[in-house]
Amino acid sequence: MMEQNKIPQATAKRLPLYYRFINNLNHQGKKRVSSKELSDAVKVDSATIRRDFSYFGALGKKGYGYNVEYLLEFFRKTLDQDETTDVALIGVGNLGTAFLHYNFMKNNNIAIKMAFDSDPKKVGTTISDVPVYHIEELDDKLGDIQVAILTIPASEAQSMADHLIEQGVEGILNFTPARITVPPNIRVHHIDLAVELQALVYFLKHYPLTTDEEEEEE
Numbered sequence: 001m002m003e004q005n006k007i008p009q010a011t012a013k014r015l016p017l018y019y020r021f022i023n024n025l026n027h028q029g030k031k032r033v034s035s036k037e038l039s040d041a042v043k044v045d046s047a048t049i050r051r052d053f054s055y056f057g058a059l060g061k062k063g064y065g066y067n068v069e070y071l072l073e074f075f076r077k078t079l080d081q082d083e084t085t086d087v088a089l090i091g092v093g094n095l096g097t098a099f100l101h102y103n104f105m106k107n108n109n110i111a112i113k114m115a116f117d118s119d120p121k122k123v124g125t126t127i128s129d130v131p132v133y134h135i136e137e138l139d140d141k142l143g144d145i146q147v148a149i150l151t152i153p154a155s156e157a158q159s160m161a162d163h164l165i166e167q168g169v170e171g172i173l174n175f176t177p178a179r180i181t182v183p184p185n186i187r188v189h190h191i192d193l194a195v196e197l198q199a200l201v202y203f204l205k206h207y208p209l210t211t212d213e214e215e216e217e218e
């Protein structure tokens, strides 16, 4: 990955968001984009965008904006768009099934390759071309997959994470409300809808958005 270490984590997290939008612009044949346009589209304030983009070596010109092709090339390299990353999904219930149906990652060269469940009724089925195996087949089937999505009951999360790590998984996207403990070399990202909603409501109440932006166009 290109100069990934120099990019602050908060900036890196916004990369996929930028990538998706810039990719769309490119498909529409657009050659340049202003920080204001970007800001409106991805809902990140334009000062943050300018700071983020300065890490990418993309310096917008006043009255011109950013070069779409340059940005796209940079994002592709940085996000390893040229390589495919396979992901395993653990738990084909309400949430897991929805993720399999909505092939949300097809443009990003990241794909859910296989899914696991303990329910015999689900094992042996295929959802959007993704085979569902029994969880006991995990060691045989996982291969060199290093990323897993956890959509199992919270009570199963820790032991499942331990097992996945034993099998070589290095990154876990945890949708269960359980806070799992992992060794320092393993990365866990936790997505909790309830917490996100609470945060949104809190911000609405205490930090109302204003409409007058002190915009400085680039």
Ligand SMILES: NC(=O)c1ccc[n+]([C@@H]2O[C@H](COP(=O)([O-])OP(=O)(O)OC[C@H]3O[C@@H](n4cnc5c(N)ncnc54)[C@H](O)[C@@H]3O)[C@@H](O)[C@H]2O)c1
Residues within 6 Å of the ligand: 090, 091, 092, 093, 094, 095, 096, 116, 117, 118, 119, 122, 135, 150, 151, 152, 153, 154, 156, 175, 176, 177, 191, 192, 193, 194
């Ligand atoms: N993060 C969020 O925004 C969000 C939203 C809804 C639910 N959740 C959480 O996501 C998880 C899944 O929710 P759901 O509604 O899909 O639940 P669900 O009960 O519909 O699905 C859970 C699935 O996991 C399977 N399972 C159980 N134990 C297993 C094991 N040991 N190995 C493999 N598979 C196993 C079950 O057979 C079932 O298919 C829960 O922890 C829930 O709290 C998170």
